[in-house]
Amino acid sequence: MRKTLIATAIGAALALSACSEQPSAPQDLSADTAVEAMADAAAENPFFQPSVLQYEAPDFRLIDDEHFMPAFEEGMKQHMAEIEAIANNPEPATFENTIVAMEKSGALLTRVSRVFFNLTGTDSNEKRREIQRELSPQLSAHSDNINLNPALFARVEAIYNQRESLDLDAESARLLDIYYDRFVRSGATLTEEQQVKIRALNEEHSNLTTQFSQNQLAITQDIAVVVDTVEELDGLSDSQIRAAANAANAAGHEGKYLLSITNTTRQPILTDLKNRELRQRVWEASAYRGTSGELDNLPIVSRLAQIRAERANLLGYANWAEYQLENTMAETPQNVLDMLNSMVPAVVANTKQEQVDIQEMIRRHGGDYEVQPWDWEYYAELVRQEKYDLDENEVKQYFEFNRVLHDGVFYTMERLYGIRFEPRPDLPVYHEDVEAYEVFDHDGTSLAIFYADYFAREGKRGGAWMSSFVGQSHLLEKKPVVVNVMNIPKAPDGEPTLISYDHTTTIFHELGHGIHGMFSNVKYPSLAGTAVSRDFVEFPSTFEEDWAAHPEVLANYAKHHETGEPIPDELLEKIMQSRSFNQGFDTLEYIAASFLDMEWHMLTADQPLQEDVEAFEAAALAKYGVDMPAVPPRYKSTYFNHSIGGGYSAGYYAYMWSEILAADAFAYVQSQGGLTRENGDHYRKNILEVGNSRPPMESYIKFRGQEPTTEALLIRRGLKTQID
Numbered sequence: 001m002r003k004t005l006i007a008t009a010i011g012a013a014l015a016l017s018a019c020s021e022q023p024s025a026p027q028d029l030s031a032d033t034a035v036e037a038m039a040d041a042a043a044e045n046p047f048f049q050p051s052v053l054q055y056e057a058p059d060f061r062l063i064d065d066e067h068f069m070p071a072f073e074e075g076m077k078q079h080m081a082e083i084e085a086i087a088n089n090p091e092p093a094t095f096e097n098t099i100v101a102m103e104k105s106g107a108l109l110t111r112v113s114r115v116f117f118n119l120t121g122t123d124s125n126e127k128r129r130e131i132q133r134e135l136s137p138q139l140s141a142h143s144d145n146i147n148l149n150p151a152l153f154a155r156v157e158a159i160y161n162q163r164e165s166l167d168l169d170a171e172s173a174r175l176l177d178i179y180y181d182r183f184v185r186s187g188a189t190l191t192e193e194q195q196v197k198i199r200a201l202n203e204e205h206s207n208l209t210t211q212f213s214q215n216q217l218a219i220t221q222d223i224a225v226v227v228d229t230v231e232e233l234d235g236l237s238d239s240q241i242r243a244a245a246n247a248a249n250a251a252g253h254e255g256k257y258l259l260s261i262t263n264t265t266r267q268p269i270l271t272d273l274k275n276r277e278l279r280q281r282v283w284e285a286s287a288y289r290g291t292s293g294e295l296d297n298l299p300i301v302s303r304l305a306q307i308r309a310e311r312a313n314l315l316g317y318a319n320w321a322e323y324q325l326e327n328t329m330a331e332t333p334q335n336v337l338d339m340l341n342s343m344v345p346a347v348v349a350n351t352k353q354e355q356v357d358i359q360e361m362i363r364r365h366g367g368d369y370e371v372q373p374w375d376w377e378y379y380a381e382l383v384r385q386e387k388y389d390l391d392e393n394e395v396k397q398y399f400e401f402n403r404v405l406h407d408g409v410f411y412t413m414e415r416l417y418g419i420r421f422e423p424r425p426d427l428p429v430y431h432e433d434v435e436a437y438e439v440f441d442h443d444g445t446s447l448a449i450f451y452a453d454y455f456a457r458e459g460k461r462g463g464a465w466m467s468s469f470v471g472q473s474h475l476l477e478k479k480p481v482v483v484n485v486m487n488i489p490k491a492p493d494g495e496p497t498l499i500s501y502d503h504t505t506t507i508f509h510e511l512g513h514g515i516h517g518m519f520s521n522v523k524y525p526s527l528a529g530t531a532v533s534r535d536f537v538e539f540p541s542t543f544e545e546d547w548a549a550h551p552e553v554l555a556n557y558a559k560h561h562e563t564g565e566p567i568p569d570e571l572l573e574k575i576m577q578s579r580s581f582n583q584g585f586d587t588l589e590y591i592a593a594s595f596l597d598m599e600w601h602m603l604t605a606d607q608p609l610q611e612d613v614e615a616f617e618a619a620a621l622a623k624y625g626v627d628m629p630a631v632p633p634r635y636k637s638t639y640f641n642h643s644i645g646g647g648y649s650a651g652y653y654a655y656m657w658s659e660i661l662a663a664d665a666f667a668y669v670q671s672q673g674g675l676t677r678e679n680g681d682h683y684r685k686n687i688l689e690v691g692n693s694r695p696p697m698e699s700y701i702k703f704r705g706q707e708p709t710t711e712a713l714l715i716r717r718g719l720k721t722q723i724d
Contacts, residue, residue: 047071075109093155140206147186227257235274263462270377283374290638297638313605321650351584400561401497408557416680418442448518456487466513472520512544521689534651536696538658580718592633597643601650664708
């Protein structure tokens with residue numbers, strides 16, 4: 001974990017008495033008996049001491065749901081005791097006895113938090129959701145009790161005010177700045193009355209984001225589309241049909257077929273379904289989720305936006321977007337809007353031309369209707385096939401999952417950085433679909449533990465992401481334990497999982513995040529790995545995507561899953577040419593969602609609650625000229641977890657911002673010789689190893705020699721053919 005400290009025997013005894021399933025220790029126990037009882041308590045809850053597995057990887061064989069709550073309770077108790085000791089230290093405040101001491105605190109709480117919140121995203125169940133609901137206000141209050149502790153802030157402020165005379169190294173100075181800023185932005189300088197208000201808002205915010213997330217998970221399971229007959233599935237492959245039948249049987253719909261809904265508005269399966277009525281059912285299940293019934297997210301969306309505006313106002317900001325963007329590369333909402341607005345004319349024009357082509361294809365196939373959102377993907381694929389003579393099912397034959405991962409992604413990592421991934425079947429995992437690896441550096445030393453969790457299943461939230469069970473830190477002598485998560489539909493037992501080129505590039509993307517965590521080489525846990533601004537964190541991941549199309553990499557992994565024959569040059573050329581196809585749609589749905597995110601978070605505290613969410617969305621899209629009915633935003637508000645769930649609130653633009661960096665960096669590497677260890681090591685040293693130990697733009701300039709330009713992005717998006 002990011003912070004580690006072995007739980008004391010007294011702490012273990014306190015946790016034992018807090019567990020209702022265990023008797024409290026009698027008051028007259030002898031000293032020896034008490035010590036034995038404390039040791040038993042620690043043995044019965046695996047979180048009370050660090051895991052004995054390599055790099056403290058969680059021992060999932062020992063972890064039960066009943067362990068979480070006692071560990072959280074004791075973890076908060078221990079952490080608060082450590083914080084109080086720091087705040088009330090009679091010695092004058094120093095960097096070591098205050099800032100470094102805080103970096104070392106909270107070991108048990110960090111340990112259990114990392115495991116629990118990773119599992120609630122990847123392997124949720126009702127018990128874990130119940131614990132999450134109970135924990136939410138407690139963790140919010142715990143955080144406030146630290147950030148709003150006047151004695152603690154007084155020490156931080158005293159150190160900050162003498163920072164020029166402390167002779168701190170660059171990383172320590174950066175950490176001090178971040179700590180001071182964190183306290184101020186949490187409300188440490190507010191009046192007591194204002195702090196009472198912000199505590200209440202924080203608690204409500206925590207409760208509502210938890211409810212929003214849990215509603216999303218439940219909704220995704222509830223809205224899966226049940227299909228009665230196989231004839232309705234015309235257009236799907238035999239493997240897809242068998243997978244739908246298996247899913248239906250597992251869900252209690254024997255003899256029928258189940259089409260699951262992914263996290264975005266558009267649904268990949270719409271590319272193949274010929275039945276227009278079924279396409280509409282699938283799309284509407286996606287687009288209107290969370291708008292009614294017990295899992296209605298509409299009031300949550302409105303209130304969360306209002307809470308954020310009120311919090312920002314208390315902290316002295318005009319709106320939440322201004323607050324969120326202060327410490328990012330973008331810096332201000334206007335800079336974000338300028339970036340997005342600069343793209344609108346070209347993107348809308350491109351999308352309208354795509355719509356003309358699609359409408360013509362509908363007419364040629366006998367349709368007498370205007371293209372609707374549920375039609376776009378199906379007819380776009382027909383246009384693609386005609387324009388590039390490209391069949392997606394033919395393409396998938398050359399992208400078998402295991403070969404993509406091992407001979408594509410892992411191969412690229414070895415060529416660039418010299419690392420290798422060795423299977424570790426001896427390490428316990430939290431689900432049978434998860435595979436564990438040990439990662440070895442170029443010199444043979446062990447670098448990290450990596451978990452690969454790539455397949456969709458019930459209990460896993462939608463999307464793809466990277467997280468850590470243990471964060472790197474020289475201060476705490478920790479090596480990283482990282483996980484990549486995706487939602488690839490798994491083939492029926494005994495059949496190969498054939499994936500799209502989009503899924504292929506996503507595997508590269510997520511391992512880009514993974515190596516950002518695994519290559520971290522900093523002292524302080526708060527600055528390690530991916531702990532950077534939102535509009536920088538997507539840069540290392542997006543940078544790795546384009547290696548999927550590198551000729552040497554493709555030649556190593558793009559092979560027919562049955563014959564082993566390499567992908568034909570003609571087919572490969574079609575794939576590469578088609579990458580710019582439908583870019584109007586892809587870009588418009590993204591920037592529409594980004595504008596929607598910004599509009600929610602540029603609301604001010606004096607504006608009334610936005611009760612009509614649908615009207616708010618429509619007005620936001622019209623305001624920026626991105627309201628094309630056939631191309632809705634990638635996410636609507638009721639399932640926009642990036643924005644409404646909080647992680648990327650006023651930050652969804654970051655993917656495009658980071659893509660500018662990634663495209664510029666990739667083009668630069670190609671100009672320097674491409675897929676070489678020299679290039680990989682230079683990138684690793686200046687980008688991947690430094691975490692947040694220096695400002696992101698400083699890191700980029702160290703790597704690139706200059707700030708990025710948008711030239712390479714225009715080429716990547718197919719809007720420009722060469723650099724002038």
